[in-house]
Amino acid sequence: MSAPVVAGVDGSEAALLAVGWAAAAARRRGARLRLVHVQEIPAGYPPGFVDSRVLREALAVQGRDWLAQARVSAETAAPGLEVETAEATTGVVPALVKESRAAALVVLGTRGLGGFTGLLIGSTAVEVAARAGCPVVVVRGAERQGPVVVGVDGTPASAAAIEFAFAEADARGTGLVAIHTWTDLLVETAFAGGAAALDFSPLAQRAEEVLGERLAGWREKYPDVPVTRYVGRERASRALLRHAKDAGLVVVGSRGRGGFRGLLLGSTSQALLRHAPCPVAVVGATHHTDSR
Structure with missing residues (x-):
């Protein structure tokens, strides 16, 4: 049996949106959907205020x-999708x-009410995305049409992200926008106001070559996926967020160049x-897609 798509459930509207997104993803993969609720006693309850056994039973219901x-x-x-449920404590x-x-994929909403309470787009989402054994998608808003946008930087995580992005674009029948950015902040800072006079064309040419090299094999494997390339001298996050306005999904690696240890x-x-x-998919260096 193929690996399931897992969706976190906590009773919030955001989680229900994520479940809908996950269901569509599972159907595209020919996989089952596994709905998971984590029962957790909210922080701040003083000892003796509520009997812990009674509280757990209420939370379970x-x-x-x-x-x-x-x-x-x-x-x-x-x-018609096969759906199963699970509880954890x-x-x-x-x-x-x-x-x-x-799992083939873990899907989460942006914010929650119950087991995923609080800063989901913060410590919880970051920790899950960083430690997960498969790609993690955080659903922001409802499912929408648009190309798959992927960040490319030449790292192992970026290579896995490209693989995932091509498979997603192929399964959705959409195009792919591949983004590679570059900056030389040290040089630009050193020259301050004179940076505009510097000739960055060799770096720009090399950036174009890097992007072409990273995409070459995947374009052959997915010939029906139209690819738009973007190379720019700017921060990767700025370029990706700009292109995300018209995207159906943005895909990034879990770690990029220059990441600080720890x-x-x-x-x-x-x-x-x-x-x-x-929605944003975070793909680790060892993750591989099983999309069909």
């Missing part, structure tokens, strides 16, 4: 109601990371997770 609602949303979005990040090891997720990935107007 609430979680099952949310899973039932999510199932209805999934079956409405993709009639091990903490949000550990539970989702565990699920990701046997950071779990690159700055570009984090910027997209927080600000993109469309």
